[in-house]
Amino acid sequence: MLTMEDIIRDGHPTLRKVAAEVHMPPSEEDAQILRSLLEYVINSQNPEIAYQYGLRPGIGLAAPQINVSKRMLxxxxxxxxxxxYSYALFNPKIISHxxxxxxxxxxxxCLSVDEPIPGYVPRYARITLKGINLDGEEIKLRLKGLPAICFQHEIDHLNGVMFYDHIDKQxxxxxxxxxxxIER
Incomplete structure (x- = not known):
């Protein structure tokens, strides 16, 4: 089970790398990593489990955040x-926005950023993305609102981009x- 100790923090070089595509079909190791990412976000939203293991709540997690530079989220x-919206995907890609x-x-x-960084992050209002699920099926999702923003945030991690890179510095x-x- 992943805990906060497995999540690398801002400044770690892996967070700035473009992650590698996962070869299909995935290895059992890659499939297990992807399952553990989903397990973390589900567990982190359960108050009892989160308290017991000291998990910060999150709605998304990408493999680079656990120091695995592969395209999984x-x-x-x-x-x-x-x-x-509960998805674990290999090689997710925004195909239109x-x-x-x-x-x-x-x-x-962000689970990799310990301090709050105030600022508005511009995102596409609607996206369509494709990815491969744990069963090896290609999934196509049309998203808007919070789900669209969350997927864009996680896909940014696969491209070495942090959310605060989008904030107007001035x-x-x-x-x-x-x-x-969008209110959350």
């Missing part, structure tokens, strides 16, 4: 309508013109 969250932007009014956080809390503000 897991997301576990519900949208504003209560729909559950809206022109319209969105941002979380609360800003974004005016971090300046509203993003024409973007949809």
């Amino acid at each position: 897991a997301v576990h969250l519900t949208d504003d309508k209560g729909v559950l 809206s022109v319209e932007m969105a941002y979380l009014t609360s800003g974004e956080g 005016e971090p809390l300046k509203e993003i013109q024409g973007a949809i503000p």
